[in-house]
Amino acid sequence: MKMDIKMEELIQIVAYLTDKYTSKESTSITYERASQLMEAVLYCIHEYEQQECHKEQLFKEGCLNGRMVYDRGYELVLEKMREAKDRYNQIITEFSSYGNRCYYDTFAIGIPSFFLSYDPRFEPQNHILTLDYPVLKSVDEFCGVDAVDLYIKNIGLEQLFLGKLPDEFIQHVLRACYPDYEELFFNLTGIVFRNLLGCRIAGKNADIRRYTHLEIERLKDFVNHNTVDSLEMNLCFFTDQLMDIGFNGDSKLAEYLKADLHNFSFELKNAGENGCLNVLLAL
Numbered sequence: 001m002k003m004d005i006k007m008e009e010l011i012q013i014v015a016y017l018t019d020k021y022t023s024k025e026s027t028s029i030t031y032e033r034a035s036q037l038m039e040a041v042l043y044c045i046h047e048y049e050q051q052e053c054h055k056e057q058l059f060k061e062g063c064l065n066g067r068m069v070y071d072r073g074y075e076l077v078l079e080k081m082r083e084a085k086d087r088y089n090q091i092i093t094e095f096s097s098y099g100n101r102c103y104y105d106t107f108a109i110g111i112p113s114f115f116l117s118y119d120p121r122f123e124p125q126n127h128i129l130t131l132d133y134p135v136l137k138s139v140d141e142f143c144g145v146d147a148v149d150l151y152i153k154n155i156g157l158e159q160l161f162l163g164k165l166p167d168e169f170i171q172h173v174l175r176a177c178y179p180d181y182e183e184l185f186f187n188l189t190g191i192v193f194r195n196l197l198g199c200r201i202a203g204k205n206a207d208i209r210r211y212t213h214l215e216i217e218r219l220k221d222f223v224n225h226n227t228v229d230s231l232e233m234n235l236c237f238f239t240d241q242l243m244d245i246g247f248n249g250d251s252k253l254a255e256y257l258k259a260d261l262h263n264f265s266f267e268l269k270n271a272g273e274n275g276c277l278n279v280l281l282a283l
Contacts, residue, residue, distance in 0.1 A: 005045065009066030013041045016067075021122055036123060043125040043144060044073030051076060077120045077145055084149040085115050091156045094163065098170055099182045106133035107155055114148050134187050136259040157256045158189040164246055165192065165206070172208040176282030190260045197264075198281040200238050211283045219281075223272035232265035 017037045018029055029037075048069050088111055097104035110129050117128050127147045131139065135154040139147045162170060173195040174181045174188060181188075199206045201222045202215035211219070226234065236258055243254045264280075271277045 005066040005069065010038065010041055013067055013070050014038050017041065017122065039125045040122055041070055044070050044077055046073070047076045047080070047124075047146075048073035074120065074124075077124050080149055081115070081118065081120060081145045084145060084152055087149075087156065088112075088115075088152050091152065091159055095155075095159060096162070096167075098162070098167075098174065098188060100133075100184070100188055101182060102185045103133045103188060106131060111148070111152065118145065118148075120145070132185060134185065136187055136190055137256055154256065157253050160250075161189060161247075161253060161257065162192060165196075168208055169206055173282040177280070187260075189257075190264075193257050193260065194264050194280060195282055196242070197235055197238055200242070211281075216277075216283060219277065220272060223268055223277070226269070228265050228269045231269060232261050235261045235265060 014034065014037050017040065018034070021033070021037065022029065045066075092108065095107060097108065106129075110131070114127065114129050118124075119126070125144045127144050129148070131147070131151055135151060135158070137154055139150045139154070142150055170188075170192055173192055177191055177195075178184055178186070196206055198204075198219065202211060202219040204211060204215045222234075223231070239254055239257055239261070243250050247253055267280055268277075271280050277283060
Protein backbone atom coordinates (compact mmCIF):
# COMPACT_ATOMS: atom_id res chain seq x y z
CA MET A 1 0.00 0.00 0.00
CA LYS A 2 1.40 3.39 -0.99
CA MET A 3 1.47 6.22 1.49
CA ASP A 4 -1.06 9.01 1.19
CA ILE A 5 1.25 12.01 0.89
CA LYS A 6 -0.43 15.17 -0.33
CA MET A 7 0.92 17.23 -3.21
CA GLU A 8 1.37 20.21 -0.89
CA GLU A 9 3.77 18.17 1.21
CA LEU A 10 5.74 17.11 -1.86
CA ILE A 11 6.02 20.72 -2.99
CA GLN A 12 7.28 21.72 0.45
CA ILE A 13 9.99 19.07 0.27
CA VAL A 14 10.97 20.25 -3.22
CA ALA A 15 11.20 23.79 -1.83
CA TYR A 16 13.45 22.46 0.94
CA LEU A 17 15.71 20.79 -1.66
CA THR A 18 15.67 23.95 -3.76
CA ASP A 19 17.02 25.93 -0.82
CA LYS A 20 19.79 23.39 -0.31
CA TYR A 21 20.57 23.26 -4.04
CA THR A 22 20.85 27.04 -4.39
CA SER A 23 22.30 27.54 -0.89
CA LYS A 24 19.28 29.83 -0.31
CA GLU A 25 20.75 32.35 -2.75
CA SER A 26 17.79 32.05 -5.08
CA THR A 27 14.19 30.90 -4.98
CA SER A 28 14.10 30.48 -8.76
CA ILE A 29 15.16 27.33 -10.62
CA THR A 30 14.40 25.99 -14.09
CA TYR A 31 11.41 23.78 -14.76
CA GLU A 32 13.77 20.94 -15.64
CA ARG A 33 15.61 21.28 -12.33
CA ALA A 34 12.35 21.42 -10.40
CA SER A 35 11.22 18.22 -12.15
CA GLN A 36 14.54 16.59 -11.27
CA LEU A 37 14.13 17.52 -7.61
CA MET A 38 10.55 16.21 -7.55
CA GLU A 39 11.84 12.91 -8.98
CA ALA A 40 14.47 12.89 -6.24
CA VAL A 41 11.79 13.29 -3.59
CA LEU A 42 9.61 10.55 -5.07
CA TYR A 43 12.62 8.24 -5.38
CA CYS A 44 13.43 8.54 -1.67
CA ILE A 45 9.78 8.11 -0.71
CA HIS A 46 9.58 5.00 -2.88
CA GLU A 47 12.74 3.69 -1.21
CA TYR A 48 11.03 4.06 2.13
CA GLU A 49 7.83 2.41 0.88
CA GLN A 50 9.82 -0.75 0.13
CA GLN A 51 10.72 -1.04 3.81
CA GLU A 52 7.61 -2.39 5.52
CA CYS A 53 9.28 -2.53 8.93
CA HIS A 54 10.08 1.20 8.78
CA LYS A 55 6.59 2.05 7.60
CA GLU A 56 5.03 0.14 10.50
CA GLN A 57 7.33 1.92 12.94
CA LEU A 58 6.17 5.32 11.73
CA PHE A 59 2.56 4.30 12.14
CA LYS A 60 3.34 3.22 15.70
CA GLU A 61 5.08 6.52 16.39
CA GLY A 62 2.08 8.38 15.01
CA CYS A 63 4.28 10.73 13.03
CA LEU A 64 3.70 9.67 9.45
CA ASN A 65 4.10 12.71 7.21
CA GLY A 66 5.73 13.55 3.91
CA ARG A 67 8.89 15.17 5.26
CA MET A 68 9.48 12.34 7.76
CA VAL A 69 9.05 9.71 5.05
CA TYR A 70 11.37 11.60 2.70
CA ASP A 71 14.09 12.00 5.35
CA ARG A 72 13.96 8.33 6.30
CA GLY A 73 13.96 7.35 2.62
CA TYR A 74 17.00 9.51 1.97
CA GLU A 75 18.83 7.77 4.82
CA LEU A 76 17.92 4.41 3.28
CA VAL A 77 19.38 5.54 -0.05
CA LEU A 78 22.64 6.43 1.72
CA GLU A 79 22.62 3.11 3.53
CA LYS A 80 22.05 1.18 0.31
CA MET A 81 24.88 3.07 -1.36
CA ARG A 82 27.25 2.15 1.50
CA GLU A 83 26.18 -1.49 1.34
CA ALA A 84 26.60 -1.58 -2.44
CA LYS A 85 30.09 -0.09 -2.14
CA ASP A 86 31.07 -2.64 0.50
CA ARG A 87 29.71 -5.46 -1.66
CA TYR A 88 31.59 -4.14 -4.69
CA ASN A 89 34.86 -3.91 -2.75
CA GLN A 90 34.49 -7.55 -1.73
CA ILE A 91 33.84 -8.73 -5.29
CA ILE A 92 36.48 -6.67 -7.08
CA THR A 93 39.37 -8.21 -5.12
CA GLU A 94 38.97 -11.48 -7.02
CA PHE A 95 37.07 -10.23 -10.05
CA SER A 96 38.00 -11.70 -13.43
CA SER A 97 36.71 -10.48 -16.78
CA TYR A 98 38.24 -13.50 -18.55
CA GLY A 99 39.65 -11.11 -21.12
CA ASN A 100 36.33 -9.56 -22.15
CA ARG A 101 36.80 -5.81 -22.49
CA CYS A 102 33.16 -4.84 -21.94
CA TYR A 103 32.98 -6.89 -18.73
CA TYR A 104 36.15 -5.27 -17.39
CA ASP A 105 35.32 -1.72 -18.43
CA THR A 106 31.80 -1.87 -16.99
CA PHE A 107 32.59 -3.42 -13.65
CA ALA A 108 36.21 -2.56 -12.88
CA ILE A 109 36.13 1.00 -14.28
CA GLY A 110 32.48 2.04 -14.52
CA ILE A 111 31.17 1.07 -11.10
CA PRO A 112 33.83 3.05 -9.15
CA SER A 113 32.90 6.14 -11.18
CA PHE A 114 29.29 5.68 -10.03
CA PHE A 115 30.31 5.91 -6.39
CA LEU A 116 32.33 9.03 -7.14
CA SER A 117 29.59 10.80 -9.11
CA TYR A 118 26.30 9.59 -7.59
CA ASP A 119 24.22 12.39 -6.06
CA PRO A 120 21.86 10.85 -3.47
CA ARG A 121 20.46 14.21 -2.39
CA PHE A 122 19.58 16.00 -5.62
CA GLU A 123 19.47 13.20 -8.19
CA PRO A 124 19.25 9.74 -6.56
CA GLN A 125 17.21 8.48 -9.52
CA ASN A 126 20.19 8.79 -11.87
CA HIS A 127 22.61 5.86 -11.85
CA ILE A 128 24.85 7.65 -14.36
CA LEU A 129 26.24 4.48 -15.94
CA THR A 130 24.93 2.69 -19.04
CA LEU A 131 25.91 -0.71 -17.54
CA ASP A 132 26.97 -1.97 -20.96
CA TYR A 133 27.84 -5.50 -19.87
CA PRO A 134 24.52 -7.39 -20.01
CA VAL A 135 23.55 -9.50 -17.01
CA LEU A 136 21.17 -12.47 -17.17
CA LYS A 137 18.53 -10.74 -15.04
CA SER A 138 17.96 -7.27 -16.43
CA VAL A 139 18.04 -4.26 -14.10
CA ASP A 140 16.34 -2.00 -16.67
CA GLU A 141 13.21 -1.51 -14.55
CA PHE A 142 15.32 -0.03 -11.76
CA CYS A 143 17.23 3.23 -11.52
CA GLY A 144 19.66 5.02 -9.25
CA VAL A 145 21.41 3.06 -6.53
CA ASP A 146 18.70 0.38 -6.77
CA ALA A 147 19.86 -0.48 -10.29
CA VAL A 148 23.56 -0.43 -9.43
CA ASP A 149 23.09 -2.40 -6.21
CA LEU A 150 21.17 -5.14 -8.02
CA TYR A 151 23.70 -5.11 -10.86
CA ILE A 152 26.57 -5.62 -8.40
CA LYS A 153 24.67 -8.49 -6.77
CA ASN A 154 24.20 -10.11 -10.19
CA ILE A 155 27.88 -9.78 -11.01
CA GLY A 156 28.69 -11.27 -7.62
CA LEU A 157 26.59 -14.33 -8.47
CA GLU A 158 28.33 -14.62 -11.83
CA GLN A 159 31.77 -14.44 -10.26
CA LEU A 160 30.78 -17.05 -7.69
CA PHE A 161 29.64 -19.40 -10.44
CA LEU A 162 32.58 -18.85 -12.79
CA GLY A 163 35.07 -18.99 -9.93
CA LYS A 164 34.18 -22.64 -9.24
CA LEU A 165 35.04 -23.69 -12.81
CA PRO A 166 38.49 -24.25 -14.34
CA ASP A 167 39.70 -21.21 -16.28
CA GLU A 168 40.72 -23.42 -19.18
CA PHE A 169 37.14 -24.72 -19.53
CA ILE A 170 35.74 -21.18 -19.47
CA GLN A 171 38.23 -19.94 -22.07
CA HIS A 172 37.64 -23.05 -24.20
CA VAL A 173 33.86 -22.71 -24.49
CA LEU A 174 33.96 -18.93 -24.94
CA ARG A 175 36.48 -19.10 -27.73
CA ALA A 176 34.76 -22.08 -29.38
CA CYS A 177 31.41 -20.25 -29.47
CA TYR A 178 32.79 -16.76 -30.12
CA PRO A 179 36.38 -16.66 -31.41
CA ASP A 180 36.55 -12.90 -30.81
CA TYR A 181 34.67 -13.01 -27.51
CA GLU A 182 37.06 -10.53 -25.90
CA GLU A 183 35.58 -7.68 -27.97
CA LEU A 184 31.90 -8.64 -27.88
CA PHE A 185 29.03 -7.31 -25.74
CA PHE A 186 27.39 -10.46 -24.36
CA ASN A 187 27.00 -12.32 -21.09
CA LEU A 188 29.87 -14.71 -20.47
CA THR A 189 28.18 -16.61 -17.67
CA GLY A 190 25.23 -17.58 -19.83
CA ILE A 191 27.48 -19.12 -22.49
CA VAL A 192 29.52 -21.04 -19.94
CA PHE A 193 26.44 -22.27 -18.11
CA ARG A 194 24.81 -23.41 -21.35
CA ASN A 195 27.89 -25.42 -22.16
CA LEU A 196 27.93 -26.92 -18.68
CA LEU A 197 24.35 -28.07 -19.23
CA GLY A 198 25.32 -29.41 -22.65
CA CYS A 199 27.99 -31.54 -21.00
CA ARG A 200 25.42 -32.78 -18.46
CA ILE A 201 22.98 -33.78 -21.19
CA ALA A 202 25.67 -35.58 -23.21
CA GLY A 203 27.19 -37.35 -20.21
CA LYS A 204 30.49 -35.56 -20.79
CA ASN A 205 32.95 -34.17 -18.26
CA ALA A 206 33.25 -30.38 -18.17
CA ASP A 207 36.67 -30.15 -19.75
CA ILE A 208 38.30 -28.92 -22.97
CA ARG A 209 37.97 -32.30 -24.68
CA ARG A 210 35.75 -32.28 -27.75
CA TYR A 211 32.48 -34.23 -27.71
CA THR A 212 32.75 -37.83 -28.89
CA HIS A 213 30.35 -39.17 -31.53
CA LEU A 214 28.39 -40.98 -28.80
CA GLU A 215 28.11 -37.83 -26.68
CA ILE A 216 26.84 -35.80 -29.63
CA GLU A 217 24.24 -38.47 -30.37
CA ARG A 218 23.07 -38.40 -26.75
CA LEU A 219 22.73 -34.65 -27.00
CA LYS A 220 20.78 -34.79 -30.27
CA ASP A 221 18.50 -37.51 -28.96
CA PHE A 222 17.72 -35.56 -25.82
CA VAL A 223 16.87 -32.40 -27.77
CA ASN A 224 14.83 -34.21 -30.41
CA HIS A 225 12.71 -36.09 -27.86
CA ASN A 226 11.76 -32.99 -25.87
CA THR A 227 9.57 -30.00 -26.56
CA VAL A 228 10.74 -26.49 -25.72
CA ASP A 229 8.73 -26.60 -22.50
CA SER A 230 10.00 -30.02 -21.42
CA LEU A 231 13.56 -28.96 -22.29
CA GLU A 232 13.21 -25.99 -19.97
CA MET A 233 11.77 -28.16 -17.21
CA ASN A 234 14.65 -30.64 -17.51
CA LEU A 235 17.25 -27.89 -17.62
CA CYS A 236 15.77 -26.37 -14.44
CA PHE A 237 16.11 -29.78 -12.79
CA PHE A 238 19.72 -30.12 -13.96
CA THR A 239 20.42 -26.62 -12.58
CA ASP A 240 19.11 -27.60 -9.16
CA GLN A 241 21.25 -30.73 -9.26
CA LEU A 242 24.33 -28.66 -10.10
CA MET A 243 23.60 -26.25 -7.25
CA ASP A 244 23.27 -29.14 -4.79
CA ILE A 245 26.50 -30.76 -5.94
CA GLY A 246 28.81 -27.79 -6.37
CA PHE A 247 27.22 -24.73 -4.73
CA ASN A 248 25.67 -25.88 -1.45
CA GLY A 249 22.17 -25.58 -2.88
CA ASP A 250 22.54 -21.85 -3.52
CA SER A 251 18.96 -20.84 -4.39
CA LYS A 252 19.85 -17.26 -5.34
CA LEU A 253 22.46 -18.46 -7.83
CA ALA A 254 20.03 -21.05 -9.19
CA GLU A 255 17.34 -18.39 -9.69
CA TYR A 256 19.82 -16.14 -11.45
CA LEU A 257 21.07 -18.83 -13.84
CA LYS A 258 17.55 -20.03 -14.60
CA ALA A 259 16.74 -16.58 -16.02
CA ASP A 260 18.41 -17.73 -19.27
CA LEU A 261 16.83 -21.19 -19.51
CA HIS A 262 13.67 -20.20 -21.40
CA ASN A 263 15.70 -18.62 -24.21
CA PHE A 264 18.26 -21.42 -24.15
CA SER A 265 15.54 -24.09 -24.44
CA PHE A 266 14.05 -22.37 -27.48
CA GLU A 267 17.46 -21.89 -29.13
CA LEU A 268 18.52 -25.45 -28.30
CA LYS A 269 15.39 -26.92 -29.88
CA ASN A 270 15.77 -24.74 -32.95
CA ALA A 271 19.45 -25.65 -33.31
CA GLY A 272 18.64 -29.35 -32.97
CA GLU A 273 15.98 -29.20 -35.66
CA ASN A 274 18.34 -27.40 -38.02
CA GLY A 275 21.42 -29.52 -37.30
CA CYS A 276 23.50 -26.68 -35.91
CA LEU A 277 24.02 -27.44 -32.22
CA ASN A 278 27.64 -26.41 -32.70
CA VAL A 279 26.45 -22.80 -32.89
CA LEU A 280 25.37 -22.96 -29.23
CA LEU A 281 27.79 -25.48 -27.77
CA ALA A 282 31.51 -26.16 -28.00
CA LEU A 283 31.07 -29.54 -29.69
